[in-house]
Amino acid sequence: MKLSIVLSLQPTQFTALTFQGKMGKHLRKIKTLGYDGVELAIRDPSLLDWNQLEESIKTSGLKVPAIGTGQAYIEEGLRFSSPSYDIRKRAIERIKLHILLARRFQAGVIIGLIRGKVEGNEDIRRGFDWMIDSLKACCEVAEKEGVSLWVEPLNRYEINLINTIEEGLALLSQVGYKNLGLLPDTFHMNIEEPIIEESLRKARPYYQHVHLADSNRWAPGFGHIDFKSILQVLRETQFEGFLSAECLPKPDADEASERAIKFLRKML
Amino acid sequence: MKLSIVLSLQPTQFTALTFQGKMGKHLRKIKTLGYDGVELAIRDPSLLDWNQLEESIKTSGLKVPAIGTGQAYIEEGLRFSSPSYDIRKRAIERIKLHILLARRFQAGVIIGLIRGKVEGNEDIRRGFDWMIDSLKACCEVAEKEGVSLWVEPLNRYEINLINTIEEGLALLSQVGYKNLGLLPDTFHMNIEEPIIEESLRKARPYYQHVHLADSNRWAPGFGHIDFKSILQVLRETQFEGFLSAECLPKPDADEASERAIKFLRKML
Numbered sequence: 001m002k003l004s005i006v007l008s009l010q011p012t013q014f015t016a017l018t019f020q021g022k023m024g025k026h027l028r029k030i031k032t033l034g035y036d037g038v039e040l041a042i043r044d045p046s047l048l049d050w051n052q053l054e055e056s057i058k059t060s061g062l063k064v065p066a067i068g069t070g071q072a073y074i075e076e077g078l079r080f081s082s083p084s085y086d087i088r089k090r091a092i093e094r095i096k097l098h099i100l101l102a103r104r105f106q107a108g109v110i111i112g113l114i115r116g117k118v119e120g121n122e123d124i125r126r127g128f129d130w131m132i133d134s135l136k137a138c139c140e141v142a143e144k145e146g147v148s149l150w151v152e153p154l155n156r157y158e159i160n161l162i163n164t165i166e167e168g169l170a171l172l173s174q175v176g177y178k179n180l181g182l183l184p185d186t187f188h189m190n191i192e193e194p195i196i197e198e199s200l201r202k203a204r205p206y207y208q209h210v211h212l213a214d215s216n217r218w219a220p221g222f223g224h225i226d227f228k229s230i231l232q233v234l235r236e237t238q239f240e241g242f243l244s245a246e247c248l249p250k251p252d253a254d255e256a257s258e259r260a261i262k263f264l265r266k267m268l
Numbered sequence: 269m270k271l272s273i274v275l276s277l278q279p280t281q282f283t284a285l286t287f288q289g290k291m292g293k294h295l296r297k298i299k300t301l302g303y304d305g306v307e308l309a310i311r312d313p314s315l316l317d318w319n320q321l322e323e324s325i326k327t328s329g330l331k332v333p334a335i336g337t338g339q340a341y342i343e344e345g346l347r348f349s350s351p352s353y354d355i356r357k358r359a360i361e362r363i364k365l366h367i368l369l370a371r372r373f374q375a376g377v378i379i380g381l382i383r384g385k386v387e388g389n390e391d392i393r394r395g396f397d398w399m400i401d402s403l404k405a406c407c408e409v410a411e412k413e414g415v416s417l418w419v420e421p422l423n424r425y426e427i428n429l430i431n432t433i434e435e436g437l438a439l440l441s442q443v444g445y446k447n448l449g450l451l452p453d454t455f456h457m458n459i460e461e462p463i464i465e466e467s468l469r470k471a472r473p474y475y476q477h478v479h480l481a482d483s484n485r486w487a488p489g490f491g492h493i494d495f496k497s498i499l500q501v502l503r504e505t506q507f508e509g510f511l512s513a514e515c516l517p518k519p520d521a522d523e524a525s526e527r528a529i530k531f532l533r534k535m536l
Contacts, residue, residue: 157425191459192484194491216460223462 001234001268004037004065004244005030005257009048012071016187016217016246017041018260019253023053027060029254033261037063039244040107043071045097054104064105065242066150066183066209069098070113079116080134081127081161088134091116095138095149103145108209110183111135112152115161124160131161132175139177150183150209155191164192165199172206185211185246186225196225197233208241210234212264219247219256221263231267269502269536272305272333272512273298273525277316280339284455284485284514285309286528287521291321295328297522301529305331307512308375311339313365322372332373333510334418334451334477337366338381347384348402349395349429356402359384363406363417371413376477378451379403380420383429392428399429400443407445418451418477423459432460433467440474453479453514454493464493465501476509478502480532487515487524489531499535 007030008020019026030038038060042048057064072078078091091114102109118127135149142149153168162168168182182203186196193199214223245260275298276288287294298306306328310316325332340346346359359382370377386395403417410417421436430436436450450471454464461467482491489495513528
């Protein structure tokens with residue numbers, strides 16, 4: 001199992017990101033700490049110089065296992081489940097860009113908050129159907145590009161479409177694309193899954209990337225999630241993907257990233 | 269330790285209540301299941317016939333250890349931290365009514381969501397100060413009536429004033445009233461407290477009522493919170509108050525209430 005940590009390339013209000021901005025400096029820091037990879041959180045790929053980004057990543061010696069997309073919802077309100085045709089279309093176009101960028105790194109594209117929260121006055125079933133249609137449109141493009149999309153179940157407070165691993169598995173079979181997988185996140189699982197280890201076992205063939213944050217969303221080791229037991233399940237089930245720290249920059253980004261890798265390395 | 273369960277006396281959107289409405293029938297059911305008490309969730313005490321309520325409770329043979337107040341925020345937007353003088357005043361007046369009603373049952377009054385969520389465009393420090401002033405006004409009345417107020421730390425998604433036991437303890441000393449205590453809730457603690465048992469020990473002299481819900485807010489036993497360990501701490505620290513089930517009515521209210529007491533009784 002390899003370790004990565006999230007780096008946001010654009011300013012965002014999203015707080016569960018260990019590093020934000022200043023790419024070159026952060027990449028060196030992440031490499032020096034011993035991480036194998038860096039997960040990139042990107043609001044809008046069209047605002048980045050892709051060749052320069054590729055060059056920086058190459059120089060750093062880090063892999064990019066995944067690209068996060070949720071900032072497009074947080075900052076711009078783009079979402080798959082919107083009643084507005086225009087917003088759905090823009091959300092799909094945005095994710096297509098993420099897919100093209102992900103191809104360069106052989107990374108997966110994370111489908112988290114971009115699903116969007118269906119608002120109180122909207123019909124949740126229609127929102128669900130729009131999400132499905134949007135997902136299919138993205139899966140089709142991703143399939144041609146050889147890229148995987150990963151649906152991350154998020155806790156009930158953040159979203160009302162796919163909170164649990166079980167709902168995620170049902171979604172995969174409904175959408176029906178082989179390049180669509182899941183992305184378990186321990187912080188969300190601590191709220192939503194009756195038994196975290198059981199859910200990880202059940203979903204095992206359907207994920208190749210896992211988000212790690214402790215029960216309070218601080219770096220692993222700051223809360224009460226039993227990571228020893230979780231890593232044991234991943235080991236037993238031959239998980240060989242990345243464990244990616246997506247946590248609050250607390251007490252600050254440097255300490256969070258140092259403590260996370262120190263805590264996890266001794267368990268691997 | 270005694271067991272109670274939450275019953276809502278008025279219609280509400282608040283989902284974390286095991287029973288809603290139909291008082292007489294529910295009181296009999298709760299008593300028959302073996303609970304010692306019933307926690308009443310009341311949006312507006314002025315809409316109830318207090319003598320009739322007292323009579324029904326007496327007939328049921330149940331104690332009323334606590335009165336919940338959060339529906340006044342959820343349904344009417346009343347809150348201690350509002351920038352609007354009028355809203356703060358109405359929130360305080362409402363809680364004063366809860367205090368007068370609580371006196372009849374020697375119950376505590378829960379100060380949870382009524383603190384309110386400070387909105388993005390508001391100054392959180394001013395909201396905090398307004399909450400303090402509102403709390404003091406209520407404590408003064410409650411002191412005269414011989415009633416205790418209990419501040420319940422709620423997770424970060426529900427509120428941004430007092431999420432943790434530590435913040436709660438600091439608040440108590442800032443407000444400075446002896447009749448102000450805390451109310452730990454295991455569902456919220458699972459998200460906010462690094463180690464639930466340690467926080468329960470640290471806050472021990474400051475609470476006499478505990479909310480129980482599992483990690484997914486279903487009844488205890490449906491999730492992964494270690495209630496055996498939590499009850500052990502409460503036993504060791506001579507907790508003699510009520511353990512009150514405040515959980516989602518899932519799979520339905522009847523099964524939630526039956527499973528909760530069956531699960532907890534064997535640990536007491």
